[in-house]
Amino acid sequence: MANSLTNRRLRAALLAAPLFVFVSVTFIAPLATMMMRSVYEPVVAESLPETLAALADWDGRELPNEATFRVAGMEFIALNERRALGSVATRVNRLESGMRSTMLGVARELANDPPAGAWREAMIAADEDWAEVSSWLAVRRAGERITPRHYLNALDLDRGAAGEIVAQPEDRRIYVTLLLRTFAISAAITGICLLLAYPVAWLLAHARPSRAGLLLLLVLVPFWTSLLVRTTSWIVLLQNQGVINDLLVALGILAEEQRLSLIYNMTGTIIAMVHVLLPFMILPLYSIMRTIPPRHMQAAASLGGSFWQSFRRVYWPQSLPGVAAGSLLVFIMSIGFYITPALVGGRTGQLISSMIAYHMEQSLNWGLAAALGAILLLLVVLLYLIYSRLVGVDRMSLS
Amino acid sequence: MSAAKNPGDSRLRRWLHVGFCAAVLFFLVAPVLVVIPLSFNAEPYFTFTEGMLRLDPDAWSLRWYRNVLEEGRWLPALGKSLTIGIAATVIATTLGTLAALGLSSPAMPGRGMVTALLISPMVTPIIITAAGMSFFYSDMGLGQTYTALILAHAVLGAPFVVISVSASLSGYNHDLNRAAANLGANGWTTLRRVQLPLIAPGVFTGALFAFAASFDEVVVVLFIGGPEQRTIPREMWAGIREQISPEILAVATFLIVFAILLLAAVNWLRQRDYVRA
Numbered sequence: 001m002a003n004s005l006t007n008r009r010l011r012a013a014l015l016a017a018p019l020f021v022f023v024s025v026t027f028i029a030p031l032a033t034m035m036m037r038s039v040y041e042p043v044v045a046e047s048l049p050e051t052l053a054a055l056a057d058w059d060g061r062e063l064p065n066e067a068t069f070r071v072a073g074m075e076f077i078a079l080n081e082r083r084a085l086g087s088v089a090t091r092v093n094r095l096e097s098g099m100r101s102t103m104l105g106v107a108r109e110l111a112n113d114p115p116a117g118a119w120r121e122a123m124i125a126a127d128e129d130w131a132e133v134s135s136w137l138a139v140r141r142a143g144e145r146i147t148p149r150h151y152l153n154a155l156d157l158d159r160g161a162a163g164e165i166v167a168q169p170e171d172r173r174i175y176v177t178l179l180l181r182t183f184a185i186s187a188a189i190t191g192i193c194l195l196l197a198y199p200v201a202w203l204l205a206h207a208r209p210s211r212a213g214l215l216l217l218l219v220l221v222p223f224w225t226s227l228l229v230r231t232t233s234w235i236v237l238l239q240n241q242g243v244i245n246d247l248l249v250a251l252g253i254l255a256e257e258q259r260l261s262l263i264y265n266m267t268g269t270i271i272a273m274v275h276v277l278l279p280f281m282i283l284p285l286y287s288i289m290r291t292i293p294p295r296h297m298q299a300a301a302s303l304g305g306s307f308w309q310s311f312r313r314v315y316w317p318q319s320l321p322g323v324a325a326g327s328l329l330v331f332i333m334s335i336g337f338y339i340t341p342a343l344v345g346g347r348t349g350q351l352i353s354s355m356i357a358y359h360m361e362q363s364l365n366w367g368l369a370a371a372l373g374a375i376l377l378l379l380v381v382l383l384y385l386i387y388s389r390l391v392g393v394d395r396m397s398l399s
Numbered sequence: 400m401s402a403a404k405n406p407g408d409s410r411l412r413r414w415l416h417v418g419f420c421a422a423v424l425f426f427l428v429a430p431v432l433v434v435i436p437l438s439f440n441a442e443p444y445f446t447f448t449e450g451m452l453r454l455d456p457d458a459w460s461l462r463w464y465r466n467v468l469e470e471g472r473w474l475p476a477l478g479k480s481l482t483i484g485i486a487a488t489v490i491a492t493t494l495g496t497l498a499a500l501g502l503s504s505p506a507m508p509g510r511g512m513v514t515a516l517l518i519s520p521m522v523t524p525i526i527i528t529a530a531g532m533s534f535f536y537s538d539m540g541l542g543q544t545y546t547a548l549i550l551a552h553a554v555l556g557a558p559f560v561v562i563s564v565s566a567s568l569s570g571y572n573h574d575l576n577r578a579a580a581n582l583g584a585n586g587w588t589t590l591r592r593v594q595l596p597l598i599a600p601g602v603f604t605g606a607l608f609a610f611a612a613s614f615d616e617v618v619v620v621l622f623i624g625g626p627e628q629r630t631i632p633r634e635m636w637a638g639i640r641e642q643i644s645p646e647i648l649a650v651a652t653f654l655i656v657f658a659i660l661l662l663a664a665v666n667w668l669r670q671r672d673y674v675r676a
Contacts, residue, residue: 030528231639353524
């Protein structure tokens with residue numbers, strides 16, 4: 001008997017194993033390497049080994065000694081000849097702005113006019129920033145292989161001269177603000193979806209089956225339609241010369257010059273995201289409400305309860321699992337949403353995901369992109385744990 | 400307090416309710432359908448021209464459809480989307496069905512954890528997945544290849560298959576396996592002749608979901624696909640971002656028809672799902 005149990009366990013595990021391995025290799029491993037990248041940055045350390053070795057013993061208060069200046073200068077020249085200084089300088093620049101041009105400039109000057117002995121004077125003459133302790137501190141910190149700096153950066157924090165954690169100057173605090181804004185917008189979208197979905201789910205759940213099937217189709221058609229198509233539709237509808245503005249002008253509600261800015265801003269993001277996510281609210285609500293017998297409301301009414309009393313005390317509590325499941329699902333999907341805000345959000349309608357894309361594709365600050373991604377992922381995982389406690393991953397259904 | 404018993408009041412509430420629902424359903428469906436008539440616009444505008452509203456035949460035309468067919472960018476894109484979608488669906492469906500069979504067994508060790516891991520590609524925000532994959536696949540030397548995109552879309556589609564087949568299996572009577580064994584069938588024969596035919600609707604539903612997910616996926620394509628892998632969503636993305644032309648509406652109309660066909664197929668499969676019914 002024990003033997004057959006072992007056999008059945010083995011058979012079950014073997015069936016699940018291929019996908020398990022596949023997901024681990026093609027999905028978990030990429031995420032894990034991304035996490036690595038958020039704390040591990042070897043480029044500067046590998047490019048400036050001697051400078052960093054010299055700076056390791058330095059006290060960080062006075063300027064480094066002549067020997068340090070010399071190895072640093074020589075390494076800068078060598079890297080610049082291999083065209084490898086730019087990526088190093090960019091990384092130092094993220095810690096101390098202005099350092100990119102300082103490093104590239106000094107390398108060029110030193111190569112043109114190699115100093116015979118006094119590297120210190122020559123470098124300071126080439127660029128005064130080399131007389132600043134903070135420049136050298138930035139080089140040393142950029143050389144740390146394992147660094148919390150991307151996480152600090154993603155949380156609008158920085159390290160002070162003595163390595164203590166300080167807040168970024170006010171004008172550089174962007175990520176926490178954006179994260180909070182993402183939360184606020186996601187909460188608003190979830191609220192709007194719930195408000196719109198609840199009565200519809202009710203109607204679907206308690207209509208005659210033939211009619212319910214037809215109405216459900218109206219929910220499922222947009223659900224199945226390509227996200228890009230739906231986003232295109234909203235651009236067509238909402239743009240300045242679009243259908244809605246044309247209609248409002250034609251009806252005389254708006255004058256020609258009063259056309260509303262409905263797109264390429266936060267309004268556009270919210271309208272289009274509510275449209276995309278509404279089915280994800282309606283469907284869980286519908287599946288819970290179908291299990292609430294209409295007799296309960298009738299019984300409450302026959303006991304003298306007004307409609308609202310009966311609703312509040314009898315129907316609403318029974319529908320709560322659907323409310324929780326739908327709201328969590330919509331909220332989780334909102335905070336990571338990328339495509340729709342990227343296409344209809346313009347400059348002001350962006351969420352945290354667009355920052356990840358920006359650092360991936362434009363600023364090429366991959367460490368920061370990875371740290372922002374890791375923070376977002378952590379939030380999503382936490383919310384999903386709550387979701388699976390409430391609903392159960394097993395019970396997640398597709399239709 | 401007797402409001403609920405006042406028939407006039409309850410009728411008003413009913414009408415308000417139905418009216419509100421009609422408005423919400425209109426909000427859901429109208430934006431999808433509005434692109435269909437606009438795709439027949441004779442002018443390069445994204446709104447109804449006066450001629451269209453007067454139903455003047457000259458204001459309507461098939462020129463954007465002709466452009467789509469002649470322009471030499473959409474048909475290759477369709478080919479690429481189909482290649483990637485079909486290959487990814489085959490992998491996702493095979494692995495996903497096997498995994499769901501394993502997970503459905505009461506003897507499966509660590510089921511909760513394993514399920515969570517297998518579902519995780521579906522619930523992770525796509526931008527994070529795409530960012531992670533773009534580092535990883537280029538490190539592996541697979542950057543900008545079909546292989547990378549097929550693997551990525553397969554792993555994104557597999558959770559749909561797992562969920563759909565698991566749902567089918569949840570109504571499966573495991574006594575049937577024992578009955579088959581009693582009649583002398585081995586595990587493989589039971590799987591092939593008893594279990595798979597019964598859960599086939601669930602398998603096909605999952606496959607359709609996986610294919611639809613791949614066919615509409617753009618972020619991973621943007622991050623790990625190269626100039627060779629310009630799929631339909633990739634071309635649409637470029638069209639929306641760079642210069643939106645009514646050609647896009649013609650393609651969108653095609654995709655809406657495609658979505659309706661998929662929906663019809665899924666509904667048909669659900670009616671055939673004996674196990675769940």
